[in-house]
Amino acid sequence: MGGQKSALxxxxxCDWWSLAGVDMLVGETPTGWLDLPAANDVAAEQPKPTSRRAIEAEPPPPLPAALQRQEIVEAPVAKGPIEIPAEWDDFQRWLAEHPxxxxxxxxxxxVLPVGQPEAQLMLxxxxxxxDDQREATLFSGATGALLDAMLRAIGTIRADCYVASLAVTRPPGGRCAEEDMAxxxxxxxxxxxxxxxxRLLLIGSDIVRMAAALPLADARGRLLNINQDGGKMEAVAVAHPAMLLARPAQKAAAWDSLKLLNQGR
Structure with a gap:
């Protein structure tokens, strides 16, 4: 064999062995130029089989929300009516201390009541x-001075009366929410x-509405009969002294009501 064909x-x-990786005289690991890259190897892309133990160890997918067990929320227990002491001394301590x-x-x-039960007149x-809240005394300052003058005009003084407010503190803005009224x-x-x-002297439009179920304008100048345990308690209604100081023209209507307290004395 020889000639040009032998050389070719x-x-x-030589080209074949070069492509096969035999491109150097010394080397222990062939290059493997004819091997396909792993990324292009179809077999490499197939997922490896998962053992049964591995499958059992994996947590199951969560159930849809509609099928999940719903947490039972207990309804709040409704509070019953507040227990109010039935004895006078216990009641006064309750007003002063109980939450x-x-x-x-x-x-x-x-601001607590002042006076004793069975007084001839309750204010x-x-x-x-x-100002009452700040001084811890009902009808303090100028309003108290005007009230004292009103009481003297009908022949009595504050010390002989039982003086109280329905609520012992003042609501924000002087307005009570409906949910507190019951x-x-x-x-x-x-x-x-x-x-x-x-007898009872109702002072201010709010207490007149609550006790007599009347607006103050309709209660002025009238002797009111307040239903109390099946009996009648005589009462009259006047504007609050703070209102009378701001609107002196209403003092005449207050005097018409106050004069009714002298009837039958």
Missing amino acids: LAESY DVPGSQWDARR LTAWPEI ELDRLLWHHLRLARPG
Whole structure:
């Protein structure tokens, strides 16, 4: 064999061995130029079989929300009516200290009643004024001075009266929310039942509406009969002294009401 064909055949062998990776005289690991890359190997792309143990160890997929067990939420237990003490001394201590007193939630400073039960006249207002809250005394300052003058005009003094407010603190803005009215209504009638006054002077439009179910304009100049335990308690209604100081023209209407307290004396 020889000639030009032999040279071409030898060159072809060299090219083949070069492509096979035999491209150097010394080397322990062939290059493997004819091997397909792993990324292009179809067998390499197939997922490896998963053992049964591995399958059992995997957590199951979560159930749809509609099929999941729903947590049972217990409904809040409704609170029953507040228990109000039935004895006078216990009732007064309850007003001063107990956290469940209706109308005590609006301020930490309570304005408490002054006087004794079975007084000839009970002065009742809805709640303390701002000055009353600060001084811890009902009808303080200029409003108290005007009230004292009104009482002297009908021949009595504050010391001879039982002076109280329905709520022992003042609601924000002087307005009571409807949800608080039911317990305040119970407190009103319980308080009157224990106080047992001879007559009742309702002071301010809020307490007139609650006790007599009338607007103040309709209650002025009238002797009101408040239903108390099946009996009648005579009452009259006047504007709050703070209102009379701001609107002196209403003093005449207040005097018309006050004069009714002298009837039958």
